[in-house]
Amino acid sequence: MIRFLTAGESHGKALTTIVDGFPSNLKINSEYIDYQLKRRQFGYGRGLRMKIENDKVEILSGVRFGKTLGTPISLLISNKDWENWQTKMSVTEVDEQTDKITIPRPGHADLVGVSKYNFDDIRNSIERSSARETAARVAACSVARKFLEEFGIHIGSYVESIGGIFSKDDFTQKLFNNDLSSSFSGKKLNLLSDKSQVRVLDSEQEKKIINKIKSAKKKGDTLGGTFVVVATGVPVGLGSFVHYDRRMDAEIAHAIMSINAVKGVEIGAGFYSAENFGSQSHDEIIISKNKLTRKTNRAGGIEGGITTGLPVIVRAAMKPIATLMSPIESVDLSKMKKVLSRRERSDFVAVPACAVIAESMLAWSIAKFFLEKFGGDSLEETKQNYHKYISELHNRIKNNFKGK
Ligand code: EPS
Secondary structure: OOEEEEEOOOOOOEEEEEEEOOOEOOEOOHHHHHHHHHHHHOOOOOOOHHHHOOOOEEEEEOEEOOEEOOOOEEEEEEOHHHHHOOOOOOOOOOOOOOOOOOOOOOOOOHHHHHHHHOOOOOHHHHHHHOOOHHHHHHHHHHHHHHHHHOOOOEEEEEEEEEOOEEOOOOHHHHHHOOOOOOOOOHHHHHHHHOOOOOOOOOHHHHHHHHHHHHHHHHHOOOOOEEEEEEEEOOOOOOEOOOOHHHOHHHHHHHHHHOOOOEEEEEEOOHHHHHOOOHHHHOOOEEEEOOEEEEOOOOOOOEEOOEEOOOOEEEEEEEOOOOOOOOOOEEEEOOOOEEEEOOOOOOOOOOHHHHHHHHHHHHHHHHHHHHHHHHOOOEHHHHHHHHHHHHHHHHHHHHHHHOOO
16 A cells, blocks of 8 residues: 655745655656656746746655665655745744735635634645645655556646637547557657647647736736646556445546646546437447457546556646736735735646646556555566566456357
8 A cells, every 4th residue: 555645834944755655676766756846847827936946856765776665765855945934934933023914815725724724824824735735746656657667657648728728639539539659658748748838739729828828927817727647558457346445537536636726637538428428438349459458548548447458548627826916806804804815926827737746646546556456565576466467368358258
């Protein structure tokens, strides 16, 4: 059973995470994790904080001579901005008076946080609810991503739309139609999407989106969007139908929905299927190259809570960032009077970053069910179990049904 916890406030000294349960002898280094951290910081429309931070991880434990020990892996990411927040975010009591935040931003955790935790300063809600926490998640999930790569599982993503601007070339439809070259992989997908400033696959769409972000900025407004995450190389048989918490699709929906500002998650062509006939929704079973497979992949690589062996396809919606430079209505809690909401430094758009975070969370979910199925205390043991299962799979089905 793998697990991780993160800790750290947005403007505290650092973010930390402990990653537990991975087998020994997996090669990992800080450069690998830093590459993913950099991808999370990227994207047109991010705010000034990303100019301050240059997220780098320090591996504190669980790794020796570049390989995991099978022991808890602890990771640290320092907040460069801490320098400017030492008094305001001091762990110990300070004599200096700090201004309390009394106006909650609609759409952020400001009001619900003070309501729930009995705070007299909204700062206490902002700090941990900030999407800064996702830097620690990306670091933790990089271990899962590296582990999956050992089995040829690659996770990639692209931004499908920002502010309602979609590409004319519907790549998502190609995924559902299973209309991709045999060499298509999550890794190759990222080589394309990472080239774009907003991580889209179409340069015409990129131009339109950047213009829309520019106009949102001018108006002091923000935008959300939709993105697609794809995992290729996933074997048949991860997850189960036996319990609600062993279903791969339920696990993934939970993981993606837990990302800040995500308000919708869809597996495969979920919403399309709801509007169409069964014959247009399900994936016909065929034999190709002597193996059982499907004509299409509208199920998004999961049937009955179990992976089908086709790419896992997850689509998600991110709402616009809650901090608005042209604010909407709120209430000053110190006076209980109507006011305009509070402005503070923030992003205008963070959909490209959100897609990278979702890749990381998807890696975690798949690694969790992968290790549940194949187990192993060392990477060698996990590989042995995996290869035995994969090599026997087709003949096992054939032999079981022979002559019946
Ligand atoms: C973020 C750091 C934050 C924001 C953003 C994400 O930095 P700061 O609050 O110091 O500007 O840029 O957080 C939000 C948009 C949010 O609503 O919390 C990061 O590291 O991703």
